[in-house]
Each structure stands twice: as C-alpha cells, then as structure tokens.
Amino acid sequence: MKLAVTAPDRLVVRTAPVADPGDLVSRLPHPSALAWIRHGEGIVGWGEAARITLPGGEDRFTTAAALLRELFGAADIDDPVALPGTGPVAFGGFAFDPKSPDSVLIVPRRVLGRRDGRAWLTTIGDDADPLSLVHEPHVPTGLTWGDGAMPAHAWGDAVATAVQRIRGGALGKVVLARDLTVHADAPIDARVLLRRLADRFPGCYTFSCAGLVGATPELLIRRTGGDIESLVLAGTTARGDTPGADRDRAARLFASAKDREEHRYAADMVRDALAPLCADLHVPAEPELLTLPNLHHLASPLRGRLTADRSVLDVVAALHPTPAVCGTPTGTAMDLIRELEGMDRGRYAGPVGWVDARGDGEWGIALRCAQLDGTRARLFAGCGIVADSDPAAELAEAQTKFRAMQYALQG
Numbered sequence: 001m002k003l004a005v006t007a008p009d010r011l012v013v014r015t016a017p018v019a020d021p022g023d024l025v026s027r028l029p030h031p032s033a034l035a036w037i038r039h040g041e042g043i044v045g046w047g048e049a050a051r052i053t054l055p056g057g058e059d060r061f062t063t064a065a066a067l068l069r070e071l072f073g074a075a076d077i078d079d080p081v082a083l084p085g086t087g088p089v090a091f092g093g094f095a096f097d098p099k100s101p102d103s104v105l106i107v108p109r110r111v112l113g114r115r116d117g118r119a120w121l122t123t124i125g126d127d128a129d130p131l132s133l134v135h136e137p138h139v140p141t142g143l144t145w146g147d148g149a150m151p152a153h154a155w156g157d158a159v160a161t162a163v164q165r166i167r168g169g170a171l172g173k174v175v176l177a178r179d180l181t182v183h184a185d186a187p188i189d190a191r192v193l194l195r196r197l198a199d200r201f202p203g204c205y206t207f208s209c210a211g212l213v214g215a216t217p218e219l220l221i222r223r224t225g226g227d228i229e230s231l232v233l234a235g236t237t238a239r240g241d242t243p244g245a246d247r248d249r250a251a252r253l254f255a256s257a258k259d260r261e262e263h264r265y266a267a268d269m270v271r272d273a274l275a276p277l278c279a280d281l282h283v284p285a286e287p288e289l290l291t292l293p294n295l296h297h298l299a300s301p302l303r304g305r306l307t308a309d310r311s312v313l314d315v316v317a318a319l320h321p322t323p324a325v326c327g328t329p330t331g332t333a334m335d336l337i338r339e340l341e342g343m344d345r346g347r348y349a350g351p352v353g354w355v356d357a358r359g360d361g362e363w364g365i366a367l368r369c370a371q372l373d374g375t376r377a378r379l380f381a382g383c384g385i386v387a388d389s390d391p392a393a394e395l396a397e398a399q400t401k402f403r404a405m406q407y408a409l410q411g
C-alpha cells in the first residue's frame with residue numbers, strides 16, 4: 001500500500017453538547033463502526049471525512065502525526081466542549097511489523113462521545129445523517145472454525161524452537177502468536193461483537209477500526225494534556241474454576257519467577273522509552289494483579305508528565321513495539337517472529353486508538369481481537385516466551401486468550 005490521503009481541502013468541524021446518549025454501541029448506524037469504549041464511556045464514529053493509509057516503515061507513527069497536524073491545522077473547528085476527543089478525531093490502527101503495509105487512520109464524519117457526565121456530537125460536513133439506527137445488526141450465524149497459518153501442534157513446535165534460541169543466549173524473550181479463522185454465512189457486523197465485548201469486558205478498551213475489532217486490557221499510552229499513563233501487561237494465568245482455585249492461581253502467578261521475568265522485560269522497556277520524554281515518571285516497584293473475567297495478568301501502571309508538547313502519536317512511536325508483544329532485544333525478537341510465526345500479524349499487536357487535534361488520545365495494544373473481512377474473520381492470540389516456558393502451557397494460554405473473541409462471535 002502506498003501513502004494515500006483522501007480528504008477535502010478543508011474540514012469543517014462542529015462539536016456541540018448533546019443529551020446523554022446512553023449506550024454508545026447502540027447509536028452506531030452502520031456495520032463499519034469506529035469505536036473506543038471503556039466502562040460505557042468513550043467515542044464512537046461513523047462515515048468517513050478523511051482516510052490516511054500508510055505504507056510500512058519505522059516512521060509510520062510520526063508520518064501519521066505530521067499528516068494529521070496538517071489536516072487538522074487547516075480545519076475550520078468550532079468546539080465549545082473542548083475535552084479530549086472533541087473537535088476532529090482520527091481513529092487508527094497501525095501494523096505491528098514495520099515491514100507490513102496495513103496502517104490506517106480514519107477521520108469519521110460523525111463522532112458521538114460521552115465522558116465524565118458530558119456528551120457531545122461532532123459533525124464534519126453537513127450531509128444529513130440521523131442518529132437513528134439505519135441497519136439493524138444481525139448476530140453471526142453458520143460459523144465454521146479453522147486453523148490459521150499453523151495448526152496447534154506446529155505452533156507448539158515453534159514455541160519449543162523459541163525456547164531453544166532463548167536458552168542458547170540469542171535473546172531474552174519473544175512473543176509468539178497464532179491465528180484462527182472463522183467463516184459466517186453472512187457479512188459479520190462489528191456492532192454485535194462490540195456489544196458483547198463491551199458488556200462482558202467493561203474494564204477493557206473495546207475497539208473497532210477498519211475491521212479490527214476487539215477488547216484489549218493493555219493501554220499503550222493515554223495523553224490528557226501534559227499527563228500520560230500506560231498500563232504494561234505481561235505474565236498471564238487463566239482464572240480458576242472455584243474462588244479457592246482462582247486465588248491459588250493468582251497467588252502462583254504473582255510469585256512466579258518466570259512470569260516476573262516476562263513482565264520485567266516489558267515494564268523496563270516502557271520505563272526506558274518514557275523516561276527521556278517525561279518529568280515525574282512514576283514506575284511501580286513491583287507489578288500488581290489485573291483480573292479479567294477469563295484471565296489474571298501481571299500489570300504495571302506508569303504515569304508521568306510530558307516535558308514537551310508531543311502528540312500522543314509521537315509517544316506511540318517511542319513505545320512500539322514493547323516486549324509485551326515483541327520481545328527483547330526488539331530487533332532479534334522481531335526477526336524470530338517473522339521466522340517462526342508463518343503469518344503477517346497485520347494490525348494485531350499494533351497500536352489501536354484515537355487522536356484529536358490537540359494531540360490528546362488513547363492508544364491500546366490491539367489484543368483479544370479479530371480482523372473482519374466480509375463473511376470471514378481472523379482471530380489472534382499470543383504469549384510471551386522466556387527460557388522456562390513450556391509449549392503446552394503456552395498453547396493453553398493462547399486458547400484462553402482466543403476465548404474473548406470466540407465469545408464475541410458466537411455468544
């Protein structure tokens with residue numbers, strides 16, 4: 001894909017306060033939904049005022065930031081609400097691998113937002129576009145599941161190879177992923193998946209952008225004015241079947257040297273990437289436990305203040321790819337992923353989120369997600385591999401991670 005910008009010469013943008021719209025997902029009129037929702041708050045968008053497609057390259061984030069600065073800088077903006085996410089907004093998803101050409105930013109014609117008891121509607125252009133439901137969503141039916149690039153046993157072999165390379169000293173950690181495919185008997189409507197994900201995983205960031213739909217627990221970076229926050233995740237166990245078994249599993253994860261090692265690679269890299277950009281960077285001395293409906297993770301929340309006026313996308317550029325989804329050292333891990341996974345991740349494990357004209361925004365790591373393509377979808381799940389990893393346990397962990405999207409598709 002070549003660099004392409006489809007946009008009018010000048011965006012005319014109007015943001016106005018509106019009455020609380022309640023549930024954001026139910027306001028989406030089309031299957032091609034844009035969304036970023038957590039605990040019922042966030043933004044949804046539809047229609048397309050502008051689209052930027054980016055070729056591969058390490059500079060895809062800074063190129064995107066520069067193009068958006070130009071587009072939004074030339075816009076005629078009336079935004080009396082002036083909150084993060086008001087005025088023009090671009091939703092985006094970036095390819096995981098700089099060699100992959102899948103990165104895209106979309107500026108919707110309509111954005112409906114709700115945050116801290118306030119709600120707003122942003123319109124770009126003046127064509128009529130009522131908030132009422134235009135196409136009633138249908139739940140996916142006739143699902144047929146299949147392996148993606150590799151059947152389970154072959155992926156287990158890839159994990160075993162990675163463990164050997166790590167034990168041989170080539171690298172400290174690599175994150176290996178696999179994909180599953182599913183076919184439905186009619187085009188899959190993102191809104192059904194968003195509804196199920198937002199209801200079941202309210203604490204995750206439920207997202208949709210250009211067909212990539214999921215609910216990620218991992219916040220790569222949020223910028224609100226000069227403040228930034230990140231939530232690093234690495235180290236995972238499935239929930240237990242009984243309260244006692246669940247507590248045991250959580251306690252074992254918390255005490256596990258192998259999981260602490262996996263986590264430390266990721267938290268240290270994020271700290272080192274943010275430190276030169278921040279004053280007052282707060283890094284917890286040890287991880288805490290994040291409990292989701294299906295998993296426990298080790299989690300490190302970081303926060304700080306930017307020392308210069310950088311767009312959230314400039315901070316994304318400094319962070320991606322973290323060892324939560326790639327490995328350590330980054331280059332060696334990226335090469336091993338290319339060698340062993342046998343697939344292109346596309347935008348899975350890449351940054352997904354939104355940015356506004358002030359440079360505020362929220363970007364997660366696209367996990368627990370699927371790429372929709374008409375009647376088909378590709379689901380992705382990956383696991384951090386270190387010297388002590390066991391292929392069978394990693395396969396089981398990946399299966400557990402797939403379950404979020406399997407639930408979204410089949411209820």
Ligand SMILES: C=C(O[C@@H]1C=C(C(=O)O)C=C[C@H]1O)C(=O)O
Binds near residue numbers: 235236380
């Ligand atoms: C790679 C994924 O998740 C990442 C890997 C984790 C791990 O290996 O413990 C935990 C959270 C994420 O950073 C995924 O869900 O696909």
